[in-house]
Amino acid sequence: xxxxxxPGTAAPLDEATGVFVDQRELLFGVVYNxxxxxxxxxxxxxxxxxxxxxxxGGAPLAGVDNPRAYLVRVAVDHALRRRAVIxxxxxxxxxxxxxxxxxxxxxxxxxxxxxxxxxxxxLAMLVVLEALTPLERAVFxxxxxxxxxxxxxxxxxxxxxxxxRQLAHRAREHVHARRPRYEAHPRVRRxxxxxxxxxALGGDIAELMEVLAPDVTAWTxxxxxxxxxxxxxxxxxxxVARLLTSGRGGPSNPVFRYRRVNGDDAAVLxxxxxxxxVLVLDLTSEGDRVRGIYVVANPDIRRSxxxxxxxxxxxxxxxxxDWGPCHGRWSGLGxxxxxxxxxxxxxxxxx
Numbered sequence: 001x002x003x004x005x006x007p008g009t010a011a012p013l014d015e016a017t018g019v020f021v022d023q024r025e026l027l028f029g030v031v032y033n034x035x036x037x038x039x040x041x042x043x044x045x046x047x048x049x050x051x052x053x054x055x056x057g058g059a060p061l062a063g064v065d066n067p068r069a070y071l072v073r074v075a076v077d078h079a080l081r082r083r084a085v086i087x088x089x090x091x092x093x094x095x096x097x098x099x100x101x102x103x104x105x106x107x108x109x110x111x112x113x114x115x116x117x118x119x120x121x122x123l124a125m126l127v128v129l130e131a132l133t134p135l136e137r138a139v140f141x142x143x144x145x146x147x148x149x150x151x152x153x154x155x156x157x158x159x160x161x162x163x164x165r166q167l168a169h170r171a172r173e174h175v176h177a178r179r180p181r182y183e184a185h186p187r188v189r190r191x192x193x194x195x196x197x198x199x200a201l202g203g204d205i206a207e208l209m210e211v212l213a214p215d216v217t218a219w220t221x222x223x224x225x226x227x228x229x230x231x232x233x234x235x236x237x238x239x240v241a242r243l244l245t246s247g248r249g250g251p252s253n254p255v256f257r258y259r260r261v262n263g264d265d266a267a268v269l270x271x272x273x274x275x276x277x278v279l280v281l282d283l284t285s286e287g288d289r290v291r292g293i294y295v296v297a298n299p300d301i302r303r304s305x306x307x308x309x310x311x312x313x314x315x316x317x318x319x320x321x322d323w324g325p326c327h328g329r330w331s332g333l334g335x336x337x338x339x340x341x342x343x344x345x346x347x348x349x350x351x
Contacts, residue, residue, distance in 0.1 A: 013053060016060035019067045020052055026068070026146075027075045029120060033141040034079045034134075035086060036099030036126045044082050048075045073156045076138055080157075083134040095231040098221035098296050099126035101278045103268060104260035121145060123262045123294050124282040127219075128178045132171055139164055140171035184287040190258065190265040193281055196290055197256045197267055200244045208241040213284050216240050218293040240293065251276045269297075 027048060032041040051074050052060050064070050090097050102120055121129070129137050138157055142148040150168065154161045184192070192211070199207035218234045234243050251271030259268050261280050269277040282292030 013060070016053060019061065020049060020071065023068050023071050027071060030072060030141060030146060031075050031079045032102070033121055033126070033129070033145055034076070034137055035082060036130065037086065038100045038102065040082050040086060041079075044075060044078045047078045051078070069152070069155075076142075076156050080134050080138060083137075087134075094222075096219045096221050096233060097130075098219055098294055099123055099130075101261045101266075101280065101296055102263075103278060120262050122264050122282075123266075123280045124292055125175075125179060126262070127294070128175055131178075132174060135159075136167050136171040136174075139167040140175065143168055144172070144175075184283045186265055188287040189281070189283065192283055192287065192290065193258065193265050193267055196281060197279075201254065201256065203245045205241050205245055208244060209237060211290055212237045212240055213289040213291040216289075216291050216293065218243060218295070220295045220297065222297045 024045065027045055028041060031044045032038065035041055035044070048071065052071060054060075055062075061067060101123055129140065132140060135157060139153055142153045142156065143150070148156070150161050150164045153159075153168075154164045157164070159167075196208075196211050198204075199211055214237050215235070216237055218230070218240045220230055230243060234240050251269065253272045254276075255270040255272070256267045256279075257270060259266060259278075261268075261278055264280065266278065266280040268275060269279060277295050277297035280294040280296075281290045282294070283289065284291050
């Protein structure tokens, strides 16, 4: 790591860093819901931080009446650009692409306790949002998830309030056509998840047929790095039950542990002690049957989090400070690139 002092900038950047850290969780929530990728979200926050510290000749707060609104606008602008890059990469992606899940730590995960990152929407909702245009998705996230009024959204995305209303209307119509308004109680979701896991691990097709809805669909995202159970979505109760009991693409020593994923009860599949896949269920409106199964088994996701945690810890130990824009409250979800926040520029490399 190479440190280059920046004379005379410590005090302004110190204050600006405090502002950025205060807003980082909000920024993460907005950008993650727009992109569905933790790694891309961290990159966007890095770009936002660099844009923030570069303005005003080293005095980012100069001339900014509302730092929170300014940072959200910069982050959304960077996220819209990144969205175009993600869309191009998805065109050549091997198999089904699913959003990157947010998995709660075991220590903070309880059946009835508050879900971490309550501002993130469910994995099933993120799949629906993939069908929106980037601007429709930005408007939906800002308005429906974070409660921004149309006038403020218009300023953030540089559109007229009338245009924002049209975008919001189209987004809501699309989402409501594909997602029920019903939200299953956490205990109902946990019970359904445990029942599903028991049937799947036991190879009990009769029990699976009771748990699965007739129109159930299963998606598997292995990123082309593992042999998946299926490269394409599998539709229908009979086909999904056979897929789940076939043993194709699974670990040799499967162990399930229950976790909160994007605020919902879900399960993480381990191969011995090593994480193998995240399994999230989407329930029917009655909450008693499974209508969607999302399996994220791309090993790159786990590796990116391990590199992120290692890079963050290394900088925290040797970089001469305790808190910075790359230091979040979320275990394993920090950026693999850390910048020293006060009075110096740090050139870093990924871990």
